[in-house]
Amino acid sequence: MMRNPKLLLAIPAIALIFVFMILPITNIFEMSFRTPGQSEPFGDDYTMMHYDRILGDAYYWGVLGRSLLTAGVVTLLCLIVSYPIAWHMSKAKGLKAVFLYACIASPLMTGVLVRNFGWMIAAALNGPLNETLMALGLIERPLRMLFTQGLVILALVHVFVPFMVLPINNALRNISPTLIEAASSMGATRREVFRDIILPLSFPGIYPGMILVYVLAVAAYVTPALLGGQMVSYMPTLIIGELTGTFQWPFGSALAIVLSLSTILVVGVFTALTARLMEWSKA
Amino acid sequence: MATVEVRDLRKRYQDFLALDGVSLRAESGQLVTLLGPSGCGKSTTLRCLAGFLEANGGEITVDGESILGVPANRRGFGVVFQNYALFPHMTVAENIGYGLKIQKLPKAEIDTRVHDAMKLVRLDGLATRLPREISGGQQQRVALARALVLKPKLLLDEPLANLDARLRDEVRWLIRDLQQQSGITAFYVTHDQSEAMAMSNMVAVMKAGRVAQFATPREIYQKPTERYVADFTGEANFITCSSVTPLAEGRYAITAAGATLELNGVPGITGPAELLLRPEALALTTPEAGTFQGTVSKSAFLGAALRFEITLADGSVLKLTPEPNHPVEAGQKVGIAIDQSHAWLMPEVAP
Numbered sequence: 001m002m003r004n005p006k007l008l009l010a011i012p013a014i015a016l017i018f019v020f021m022i023l024p025i026t027n028i029f030e031m032s033f034r035t036p037g038q039s040e041p042f043g044d045d046y047t048m049m050h051y052d053r054i055l056g057d058a059y060y061w062g063v064l065g066r067s068l069l070t071a072g073v074v075t076l077l078c079l080i081v082s083y084p085i086a087w088h089m090s091k092a093k094g095l096k097a098v099f100l101y102a103c104i105a106s107p108l109m110t111g112v113l114v115r116n117f118g119w120m121i122a123a124a125l126n127g128p129l130n131e132t133l134m135a136l137g138l139i140e141r142p143l144r145m146l147f148t149q150g151l152v153i154l155a156l157v158h159v160f161v162p163f164m165v166l167p168i169n170n171a172l173r174n175i176s177p178t179l180i181e182a183a184s185s186m187g188a189t190r191r192e193v194f195r196d197i198i199l200p201l202s203f204p205g206i207y208p209g210m211i212l213v214y215v216l217a218v219a220a221y222v223t224p225a226l227l228g229g230q231m232v233s234y235m236p237t238l239i240i241g242e243l244t245g246t247f248q249w250p251f252g253s254a255l256a257i258v259l260s261l262s263t264i265l266v267v268g269v270f271t272a273l274t275a276r277l278m279e280w281s282k283a
Numbered sequence: 284m285a286t287v288e289v290r291d292l293r294k295r296y297q298d299f300l301a302l303d304g305v306s307l308r309a310e311s312g313q314l315v316t317l318l319g320p321s322g323c324g325k326s327t328t329l330r331c332l333a334g335f336l337e338a339n340g341g342e343i344t345v346d347g348e349s350i351l352g353v354p355a356n357r358r359g360f361g362v363v364f365q366n367y368a369l370f371p372h373m374t375v376a377e378n379i380g381y382g383l384k385i386q387k388l389p390k391a392e393i394d395t396r397v398h399d400a401m402k403l404v405r406l407d408g409l410a411t412r413l414p415r416e417i418s419g420g421q422q423q424r425v426a427l428a429r430a431l432v433l434k435p436k437l438l439l440d441e442p443l444a445n446l447d448a449r450l451r452d453e454v455r456w457l458i459r460d461l462q463q464q465s466g467i468t469a470f471y472v473t474h475d476q477s478e479a480m481a482m483s484n485m486v487a488v489m490k491a492g493r494v495a496q497f498a499t500p501r502e503i504y505q506k507p508t509e510r511y512v513a514d515f516t517g518e519a520n521f522i523t524c525s526s527v528t529p530l531a532e533g534r535y536a537i538t539a540a541g542a543t544l545e546l547n548g549v550p551g552i553t554g555p556a557e558l559l560l561r562p563e564a565l566a567l568t569t570p571e572a573g574t575f576q577g578t579v580s581k582s583a584f585l586g587a588a589l590r591f592e593i594t595l596a597d598g599s600v601l602k603l604t605p606e607p608n609h610p611v612e613a614g615q616k617v618g619i620a621i622d623q624s625h626a627w628l629m630p631e632v633a634p
């Protein structure tokens with residue numbers, strides 16, 4: 001080990017990852033095979049019953065599907081909202097760029113509870129959102145927005161936009177302006193330049209942005225719990241319910257493992273589908 | 284084909300005047316070189332031609348029609364950039380065929396034309412490689428083929444700057460051959476005078492946003508209008524004249540460094556003047572036979588030639604490169620014979 005000083009430098013990071021990632025995950029994985037406990041969170045024996053229960057119950061499939069799908073919608077909306085913002089940011093210089101960075105990061109500067117209570121107020125029946133819409137004559141009666149899936153999606157998009165904007169902005173900044181000039185000198189219109197040059201070459205930013213937002217959205221707990229209400233369940237709310245509500249640690253752990261593996265599967269399929277694009281677009 | 288004319292072009296970056304009245308003309312099928320030191324406005328001129336920059340004044344015409352209002356994608360200039368600007372996510376063939384694809388030509392025709400273009404620049408067999416999988420010289424040729432395949436007018440911005448010396452020579456001739464074969468009108472930017480001399484029909488020597496002289500390579504070299512041009516186009520000796528008498532239009536009698544000569548020069552010189560002597564117009568001889576007499580102050584053996592510096596009586600220094608076996612040493616008194624048809628008189632300040 002002493003022969004390789006780089007490895008020596010990596011020890012703190014490896015230790016950190018081991019203690020705070022490998023150990024807990026191994027622990028959860030083991031927990032998911034435990035028998036349920038009587039007067040304690042888990043029993044002494046091992047069983048497959050939790051996985052059987054989850055996979056055999058359409059309810060859990062439904063919640064899992066909703067979680068994965070909602071995260072997908074959040075990711076796509078984030079991409080659509082973020083791309084033009086990233087485009088403007090990549091053109092900005094000096095003070096304007098600093099100002100834009102601050103604006104983009106602003107959703108992250110409020111705590112998660114405060115931000116979600118803010119949404120609860122904003123989306124209330126007599127809240128500013130409804131009042132504005134009514135004042136504009138767009139709706140006649142207040143809309144029930146609170147405790148809907150739509151509001152959960154809106155709030156998640158809001159907070160995850162920075163994670164999409166920053167990598168795309170970075171990728172766009174790395175596209176040499178002469179490539180755009182070259183394409184237009186060859187007859188390409190602005191649309192064609194965007195389709196053939198800018199969009200594919202910004203993929204190295206789109207990819208990490210989408211993965212980040214997707215993973216964060218799948219795992220989001222506070223926002224769905226506060227803004228989604230009791231009617232719609234997501235995996236994280238179920239998991240937390242099992243772990244801290246009914247104290248079924250093994251079952252909660254099994255749910256967590258199922259969610260993690262599903263997320264890894266989705267990310268893996270996405271990565272495989274876009275591997276060629278990624279390979280080609282790295283300059 | 285196309286005649287391209289630039290008249291009194293002006294371009295300002297914020298408060299910096301980068302082009303201050305540039306005028307040029309490329310007849311159909313000609314290669315016109317913009318030659319000048321870094322920062323004199325060569326790229327800016329080219330980018331105005333291509334339509335990447337909007338000029339602040341002046342006119343650009345193609346076959347007599349203004350193109351200032353035409354966007355870059357409809358100007359029909361193929362551009363070869365110094366850094367090649369190949370699309371990193373497209374193969375060599377896709378790069379070359381991109382302009383044809385934009386024109387929505389049938390796939391079979393695109394394939395044929397790309398294939399032909401690749402053969403022309405000797406890139407056979409590299410069609411499916413990505414730009415980062417080929418060498419710098421090959422990338423350069425892809426850039427060239429990509430610009431040529433549309434058979435447009437060509438703009439080349441220091442296309443050889445990133446190549447090593449051997450490749451530079453090869454690609455230089457390739458560019459010249461292709462341009463002449465296809466009769467394409469081209470503007471070529473370089474800061475290398477030998478490149479400019481070898482390739483061009485016309486050379487524009489640029490100086491701080493202006494064209495100092497626009498003429499054939501021979502004229503630029505032998506009959507420069509000012510010292511800046513003479514300096515930039517090759518090795519030059521200058522001797523200040525002590526008297527100048529006009530004989531006829533562009534013909535003068537002068538005395539310089541103790542000698543009296545009759546020679547041609549820039550027409551209309553009235554003030555102080557300088558005698559331009561290129562090293563190859565000078566030959567060593569005995570002190571009695573020489574037009575000028577002086578002392579060898581430095582001598583060096585360069586292999587193919589010698590290199591001497593000779594200090595004349597009035598203190599001016601002449602550089603010359605006689606053949607290698609000349610038996611002369613530092614400190615020796617020598618005479619210098621000049622080929623009067625290669626001597627040239629210029630005003631000390633540009634007229």
Ligand SMILES: Nc1ncnc2c1ncn2[C@@H]1O[C@H](COP(=O)(O)OP(=O)(O)O)[C@@H](O)[C@H]1O
Nearest residue numbers: 296299301319320321322323324325326327328
């Ligand atoms: N975008 C720009 N903004 C401000 N000044 C510029 C810009 N581009 C070029 N210049 C200036 O204009 C002058 C001419 O530049 P350029 O045409 O690139 O010169 P060359 O190609 O002859 O080296 C230089 O002094 C350069 O610093």
Ligand SMILES: [Mg+2]
Nearest residue numbers: 325326327440
């Ligand atoms: Mg330049």
